[in-house]
Amino acid sequence: MSPIPAFRDAAAPSMTCDDAVVAISAALSGPLTSTRRAALDAHLGTCAACVAFAEDAAAMRAALQALPPPPPPPDAVLDALEARLPRAAGAPVVHPSLPVAGRWGLAIAGGLGVAAGLLLGLLVLRPPASPMEDTGDAALLALAFGGIGAEGGPRRPGGDE
Amino acid sequence: MTGPDLPTTSDELLVAALARGDKQALAVLYHRHSTFVHRVAWRTLGDGEAARDVTQSVFEGLIDGARHFRPQARFTTWLHRVVVNRCLHHLERAEHRLREGGHDDAALERRPAPEAASPERLLAGKELGAAIERALADLPPRQRLAIVLADVEGLDQRGLAAALETSEGAVESLLVRARQRLRATLGALRAEWRRP
Numbered sequence: 001m002s003p004i005p006a007f008r009d010a011a012a013p014s015m016t017c018d019d020a021v022v023a024i025s026a027a028l029s030g031p032l033t034s035t036r037r038a039a040l041d042a043h044l045g046t047c048a049a050c051v052a053f054a055e056d057a058a059a060m061r062a063a064l065q066a067l068p069p070p071p072p073p074p075d076a077v078l079d080a081l082e083a084r085l086p087r088a089a090g091a092p093v094v095h096p097s098l099p100v101a102g103r104w105g106l107a108i109a110g111g112l113g114v115a116a117g118l119l120l121g122l123l124v125l126r127p128p129a130s131p132m133e134d135t136g137d138a139a140l141l142a143l144a145f146g147g148i149g150a151e152g153g154p155r156r157p158g159g160d161e
Numbered sequence: 162m163t164g165p166d167l168p169t170t171s172d173e174l175l176v177a178a179l180a181r182g183d184k185q186a187l188a189v190l191y192h193r194h195s196t197f198v199h200r201v202a203w204r205t206l207g208d209g210e211a212a213r214d215v216t217q218s219v220f221e222g223l224i225d226g227a228r229h230f231r232p233q234a235r236f237t238t239w240l241h242r243v244v245v246n247r248c249l250h251h252l253e254r255a256e257h258r259l260r261e262g263g264h265d266d267a268a269l270e271r272r273p274a275p276e277a278a279s280p281e282r283l284l285a286g287k288e289l290g291a292a293i294e295r296a297l298a299d300l301p302p303r304q305r306l307a308i309v310l311a312d313v314e315g316l317d318q319r320g321l322a323a324a325l326e327t328s329e330g331a332v333e334s335l336l337v338r339a340r341q342r343l344r345a346t347l348g349a350l351r352a353e354w355r356r357p
Contacts, residue, residue, distance in 0.1 A: 025337045030317040056351065057340045061312040064297075067290050070203040073216045078191050081220050082184055 015039040020050045028061055172236035180227035191220060194237075197314065198244050204309045205248045207298050215247045222247075241316070241324035245306055252302045289350065296346040304339035311336055 015023070023032060023040040032040065044051050167175070167189045178186035198219050202212035222243055230239070297305055303325065310316045310324055321332045 021341070022333050022337050025340050026318060026333050029311045029321065029336070030319075053340075053344070056344050059351075060293075060340065060343055060347065063289070063293055064308070064312045067204075067293060067313070070200055070209070070212065073195050073199040073213055077195070077213060077217045077220070078188065080217060081187060081191065081224060084221060084224055085182060085184055085187060 015043040017043075017047060017050055020044070020047065021053055024050065024054045024057055028057060173230075173232055173234075176223070176227050176230045176236060177232065179224065180230070187220075187224065190223065194240060195220070198240070201244050201306075201309055201314060202248055202251075204294075204297065204313055205302075205305055206251055207294065211251055215244070215251055218247050219243050238320075238323050241310070241320065242326060245310075245324050245326075248306060249302055292347065292350060296343050299346060300339055300342055304335055304342065307332060307335040308339045308343070 020040055020043040023036055026032060027037075027040070031037075044054065167185055170178075170186075170189070172190065172193070175183075175186040175190050179190065195216055199212050199216045202215035203209065206212055206215065219240070223240075230236075297308065300308065307321060307325060310321055316324065318329045318332055321336075322329045325332060325335070327335075
């Protein structure tokens, strides 16, 4: 439906040129409310300057849309993105030259080395164990993985308390 | 996620697949949206190398952030915001370089030499296009992005407000100032760009 000519629309609210320019611009990006549309039409019916702005704005929009499209992005962009994908997907960051089995082996060997060092240090430096001391597997494992301490560690029966 | 379903799969589901490291999901998202990203960056920044950098940066952000994407969010809203932010960041860096006394070679290169802007030469459509691009490049960054997203990409007021992370009223104001400035810059060429 074509808009009602402004001079016949006595009920349309008035609009200043500043408001009209904003409405003209907004109308290019989507429909106006019926009230605003009526006010704009009424204003355009009496204002040659705003009619010229409306025509220019529409023509500039058309000219912008007529610009030749830029070329698509080069394929190398997608290649670079795909190369980034595994790390972003939560995979662990690994040394590329070391196979998985080798990495696990290295970790286990390192852990055993630390455990052996701690055990040796304890045997050499600590005083002779009391006869009540538990020297079984459980105690060795606790020793190797840091279970001994002033607080929270396994307590020897009949210890310092 | 398998091949035949991918072209009709929603963006949001593709992002979820991408979070699991699905290379095909990345490819579909890229082919679906990279042209938009690249075009907006090209129109806003004015040169191909910068547009390529922004395009890559936007999709890197997608890869890195896919695991944190909320399924209820709309993918295109997120995408538009990231494109806007990346373009603004690029322009800010270029402006900083100019302030520090450097030269934005790409920007200088894309602008026609002063003598090229004579009315006679601008009669040719190609020259008119160059003049429009130059007028766009002279707009402040947010006005430039608003015009590109509104007039070239056809986003509505709500979409513009979401992309620019502002109110619809502020978008209207940005667009009016951009149109007035473009009109003043291109005023001498009115007969050309109003030619049907």
